[in-house]
Amino acid sequence: MSLVAGVDIGNSTTEVCIGRIEGGDIRFLSSATHATTGIKGTVDNIPGIVSALEEAMGKVRLSTSDLEYIRLNESAPVIGDTAMETITETIITDSSMIGHNPSTPAGVGTAVGYTIHIENLSKMVADRPYILVVGKEYGYEKVAEVVNSLGGYIKIVGLILQADEAVLVWNRLDKKIPIVDEVLRIDKIPDEKMAAIEVAMSGQVIRQLSNPYGIATLLGLNAEETRLVTPIAKSLIGKKSAVVIKTLHGYIAENVLPAGELYLKGEDGKEYAVNVDAGAEKIMALSNVAGRLSDVQGQKNTNVGNMFDRMKDSMSRLTGETKESIHITDVLAIDTLAPVQIAGALAGETCMEKAVGIAAMVKTQQLPMRKIAEELQRQLNVDVAVAGVEAAMALLGACTTPGTRLPLAIIDMGGGSTDAAMMDDAGNMRMTHKAGAGELVTLLIQTELGLKDRNEAELLKKYPLAKVESLYHMRLESGEMQFFAESIDPRYYGCVVMLAPDRMIRVEEDIPMERIVEVRRDAKRKVFVKNVVRALQEVAENGDLKRIPNVVLVGGSAEDFEVPEMLTESLSQYRIVCGRGNIRATEGPRNAVATGLVMSGTSAKR
Amino acid sequence: MAGEKAVKYNEQVIEEVVAQVIKEVMKQRGVEQTTQGKKEDYSDAKVATKGTDPKEVVIGVGPAFQTQIHRTINGLDLGQVLDEVKAGIEEEGMHPRVVKILKTSDVCFMGLEAAKLSGSGIGIGIQSKGTTVIHQKDLYPLSNLELFPQAPLMSLETYRKVGKNSAKYVKGERVTPITVENDPMTRPKYQVKAALMHIKETECLDEKIPYIEWNA
Numbered sequence: 001m002s003l004v005a006g007v008d009i010g011n012s013t014t015e016v017c018i019g020r021i022e023g024g025d026i027r028f029l030s031s032a033t034h035a036t037t038g039i040k041g042t043v044d045n046i047p048g049i050v051s052a053l054e055e056a057m058g059k060v061r062l063s064t065s066d067l068e069y070i071r072l073n074e075s076a077p078v079i080g081d082t083a084m085e086t087i088t089e090t091i092i093t094d095s096s097m098i099g100h101n102p103s104t105p106a107g108v109g110t111a112v113g114y115t116i117h118i119e120n121l122s123k124m125v126a127d128r129p130y131i132l133v134v135g136k137e138y139g140y141e142k143v144a145e146v147v148n149s150l151g152g153y154i155k156i157v158g159l160i161l162q163a164d165e166a167v168l169v170w171n172r173l174d175k176k177i178p179i180v181d182e183v184l185r186i187d188k189i190p191d192e193k194m195a196a197i198e199v200a201m202s203g204q205v206i207r208q209l210s211n212p213y214g215i216a217t218l219l220g221l222n223a224e225e226t227r228l229v230t231p232i233a234k235s236l237i238g239k240k241s242a243v244v245i246k247t248l249h250g251y252i253a254e255n256v257l258p259a260g261e262l263y264l265k266g267e268d269g270k271e272y273a274v275n276v277d278a279g280a281e282k283i284m285a286l287s288n289v290a291g292r293l294s295d296v297q298g299q300k301n302t303n304v305g306n307m308f309d310r311m312k313d314s315m316s317r318l319t320g321e322t323k324e325s326i327h328i329t330d331v332l333a334i335d336t337l338a339p340v341q342i343a344g345a346l347a348g349e350t351c352m353e354k355a356v357g358i359a360a361m362v363k364t365q366q367l368p369m370r371k372i373a374e375e376l377q378r379q380l381n382v383d384v385a386v387a388g389v390e391a392a393m394a395l396l397g398a399c400t401t402p403g404t405r406l407p408l409a410i411i412d413m414g415g416g417s418t419d420a421a422m423m424d425d426a427g428n429m430r431m432t433h434k435a436g437a438g439e440l441v442t443l444l445i446q447t448e449l450g451l452k453d454r455n456e457a458e459l460l461k462k463y464p465l466a467k468v469e470s471l472y473h474m475r476l477e478s479g480e481m482q483f484f485a486e487s488i489d490p491r492y493y494g495c496v497v498m499l500a501p502d503r504m505i506r507v508e509e510d511i512p513m514e515r516i517v518e519v520r521r522d523a524k525r526k527v528f529v530k531n532v533v534r535a536l537q538e539v540a541e542n543g544d545l546k547r548i549p550n551v552v553l554v555g556g557s558a559e560d561f562e563v564p565e566m567l568t569e570s571l572s573q574y575r576i577v578c579g580r581g582n583i584r585a586t587e588g589p590r591n592a593v594a595t596g597l598v599m600s601g602t603s604a605k606r
Numbered sequence: 607m608a609g610e611k612a613v614k615y616n617e618q619v620i621e622e623v624v625a626q627v628i629k630e631v632m633k634q635r636g637v638e639q640t641t642q643g644k645k646e647d648y649s650d651a652k653v654a655t656k657g658t659d660p661k662e663v664v665i666g667v668g669p670a671f672q673t674q675i676h677r678t679i680n681g682l683d684l685g686q687v688l689d690e691v692k693a694g695i696e697e698e699g700m701h702p703r704v705v706k707i708l709k710t711s712d713v714c715f716m717g718l719e720a721a722k723l724s725g726s727g728i729g730i731g732i733q734s735k736g737t738t739v740i741h742q743k744d745l746y747p748l749s750n751l752e753l754f755p756q757a758p759l760m761s762l763e764t765y766r767k768v769g770k771n772s773a774k775y776v777k778g779e780r781v782t783p784i785t786v787e788n789d790p791m792t793r794p795k796y797q798v799k800a801a802l803m804h805i806k807e808t809e810c811l812d813e814k815i816p817y818i819e820w821n822a
Contacts, residue, residue: 103779104697140693164770167697469778471742487744490751494780510780 002068003029005056006597007049008390009073009372011040011415012556014048017594018056018067019601026599028584031591032056041075043375050379069383071597072373073390080361080416081315082440083307084338084447087259087277090235090351091343097232098160098189098243099209100347102182105241106170109178110198110208111157112218115245116191118146123191129157131197131243133189136163144172151175158197160243162186180241185346194219195245209244210236219246235342235351259356260302264331266290276304280333280356287331296328296360307358315362330361332436332534334526339450350450357444359436359527361417391421391431393596398552400595401581408550409539410581410592411532411567413557415439418528420535422548432538434531438557444523449511459505460520463498464561467513477517521562528563529570536576545571551578558589627798645810646673651818654705657725661700663772665691666707666720667820668734669810678736679796679803680758682765690762691730694769700726700776702769706820707731708812711804714748717741719817726776730768735803736760740772751775752784758796759787 006017017031034052038044053064113129124130134143147156151174159179166181178199196218200206208214212233216226236242259276264287274286298305316323337352369386377384398410409422415438421431446457466474471487496513497504537543553564564580571578581589672684692702705723707716717731717739727743736757739750771781
């Protein structure tokens with residue numbers, strides 16, 4: 001009879017499992033989880049290991065000195081990193097448009113007229129329609145008075161205001177006209193230029209100015225000019241109000257930034273080049289052609305070159321290896337859109353620019369687990385062994401999930417990489433590590449929503465959302481209503497909140513809940529579903545997914561509130577039974593490796 | 607011993623200074639009192655009723671508002687203050703209504719009374735010295751949606767934003783946080799003036815009429 005502890009040091013949590021081995025039988029006594037102290041694979045991990053062990057032993061009223069031996073995981077020697085690069089940029093020249101979402105424009109409809117600043121009133125001529133441009137130094141009462149008094153002789157068909165007073169002015173006008181407000185740089189609007197103004201009905205978006213032919217109709221453009229205004233129409237899609245000004249050369253251009261080329265080196269020595277502008281799909285297709293990679297490089301002095309340089313820098317810092325010896329063995333590229341402020345904009349307009357998110361993975365030397373084992377042995381005075389490859393141990397542990405049988409595959413979705421391992425009936429094992437996992441999802445969420453804070457994106461990934469609609473009820477993202485007897489803290493009123501287990505967290509940006517949910521789901525699907533299929537194809541016999549009957553999800557990301565369901569759904573088309581693991585029928589997807597370490601202890605003992 | 611003496615001395619000085627200040631202010635007030643210090647008679651005024659318009663935001667002003675007191679603690683004209691708050695509400699597409707609260711001079715209770723009269727359940731309380739609160743009818747009096755406790759640091763722009771935010775609460779929209787200045791010297795600098803203005807407002811309470819419509 002002997003007491004054995006399995007210890008699994010992960011990037012974020014350290015998990016232990018305690019088992020009693022009698023003859024060939026194992027009885028699992030307890031388990032515990034503690035946050036990993038320090039960076040995974042360094043001796044700083046020891047305090048976390050010790051606390052976790054003490055907690056687990058304490059549950060069965062034993063102390064760590066009662067242990068006969070401890071088995072540590074030999075973690076996968078891969079680390080991953082992510083980066084993002086925008087590949088297009090939009091520039092407005094000659095102030096040719098205004099298109100933003102002021103919270104309260106006023107007056108519904110479209111109008112065409114000549115722009116004129118309020119200071120140049122005297123230059124106006126009768127029988128000509130004007131769009132009046134007013135600075136914020138003129139109050140709403142004054143503006144309304146001026147427009148009303150001109151009404152008799154000069155036609156004012158639209159208003160562009162710098163201040164946020166559209167509704168106030170509109171309420172005081174004798175003749176109602178469309179008004180766009182909150183335009184910061186009215187000084188850049190030229191006088192005496194033909195312009196079209198449009199304000200959408202509340203709850204709707206503009207129709208005319210987001211349509212090239214709509215602009216052509218209003219401003220009387222020929223076919224060639226219409227072709228040139230297409231980018232303007234495109235960038236006005238989804239706006240609540242807009243102004244398009246007809247200037248000679250002033251158009252808006254979408255530039256493709258020279259992102260640079262990516263060089264994929266196959267293990268067979270062949271090199272494949274692809275331009276990042278081509279997008280993620282081309283990059284991934286080429287990566288498929290190249291097969292197993294020996295390294296990936298970016299073109300020198302280009303955006304992508306610098307991006308890979310930075311990645312290799314940070315990885316070499318982490319592993320203590322020289323930058324030259326860092327080889328990228330897998331990349332995952334994903335197309336995305338990032339809201340970027342348009343250069344030359346009058347009202348702080350943003351445009352969704354194309355971007356490519358890239359996750360890369362690097363094989364490193366073995367992490368210094370040996371050192372941790374020695375130090376732990378010294379501190380606890382218990383035999384410590386580094387035993388078993390992580391993936392194999394996770395497989396063993398995953399087998400304790402009720403309802404599984406060999407052949408079995410496991411998927412471990414972590415922060416940096418998605419790992420898969422597969423064991424067939426004969427006990428042969430194959431495993432693989434793919435770049436891109438939780439951190440890439442976080443980066444995609446951050447980019448697409450234009451968040452400043454990475455931490456907020458991380459939280460948005462983890463928790464479901466709700467919109468606090470009154471002090472006593474909120475609408476969950478599922479559409480359900482939840483009511484409260486006590487009032488919700490007024491700080492959350494009207495906000496989108498994240499529902500963490502013990503509290504609500506306010507989303508600081510003003511983004512509709514539906515949009516966040518869409519972006520979050522899309523990012524998870526793009527990364528996890530794609531990577532799981534990629535990984536399973538590599539471990540499956542002949543790359544045939546249908547030969548895998550069971551897939552068990554283990555690790556932290558398996559606890560995500562929607563990823564397992566997404567995978568179950570998308571893998572069902574290959575007739576794969578896929579689901580969140582339930583280690584030892586009690587632990588859920590956690591503790592697989594620690595459990596596997598204890599289980600492998602019996603055979604080691606024998 | 608020496609310490610005790612010093613304390614006594616300080617207290618004496620403070621008492622003297624306060625007495626001086628009060629005397630000074632009373633003197634000023636004395637002049638005012640002849641023209642407008644009298645307690646108003648509201649027996650003919652229209653008692654405010656609960657609104658039914660779901661777009662309504664009720665602004666509840668203090669008992670001395672625009673009658674005994676015409677400027678906030680930092681000299682803003684109360685008429686302008688009211689106009690800005692109303693403009694903020696109007697710009698967001700909601701409807702302002704002003705009532706004068708006569709049963710209390712506490713800003714939180716004023717705000718709550720206004721909220722209870724409001725068709726939307728959102729109300730604003732403004733003391734004559736400028737302290738402002740946004741309230742909701744179902745909240746506890748001392749809880750609130752937004753409180754602007756440092757009246758001396760309020761500007762007309764801030765009052766416009768207060769109006770805008772109150773309207774956004776009606777619409778269930780996310781409010782824009784209002785940047786409020788914070789000056790630790792405000793308290794000592796304005797404490798006496800604030801106390802006097804509050805006393806004056808409290809003197810104007812009316813036990814018989816809780817609130818009236820106010821269209822000054």
